Amino acid sequence: MRKSKLESYEAILEALSEKPLEIDSLSYRLNGNCGIIKERLGFLVENRLVEKRLIGKKRLFAITERGEAVFRTLSLQKRLEKLKVTVRAISENPELVSTSPKTERNTR
Structure with a gap:
């Protein structure tokens, strides 16, 4: 996909x-088409999330x-979405959570 x-x-x-x-290098690392990567980089540079640096040639x-701030926000959003799915699964199936003896002692 x-x-x-x-x-x-x-x-x-x-x-x-x-x-x-x-x-x-970026294209190889992402296993993507150079043309598409270049297009995406253009957008990111235009929006000041990425910058070009000339080092020698x-x-x-x-x-x-x-860009770091946006990346951290996107990563956090992904983690929160996974957490939301997990919490929903646990609330719908409480038997998925096993209680340990340690937990039971603390609740008495």
Whole structure:
């Protein structure tokens, strides 16, 4: 299944949060098409989430502070969504949660 634009942006931000990369390296890392990665990077640069850095002859892309903040927010949102699903499953099926003797002692 193809990634949505938002998923592509998030994957790029995640990769760049580790270290600045060239388009080719980013494309290889994300297993994506260079043209699409370049297009997505253009949007991220335009919105100041990513910046271009020229180091010698290399053109690297690096995440900005603003990009880090957006990436952290997207990651948090994903974790909260997973937590919501887990809590719903537990509330619908309380038998999924086993009580340990330690827990029972503390409730007396």
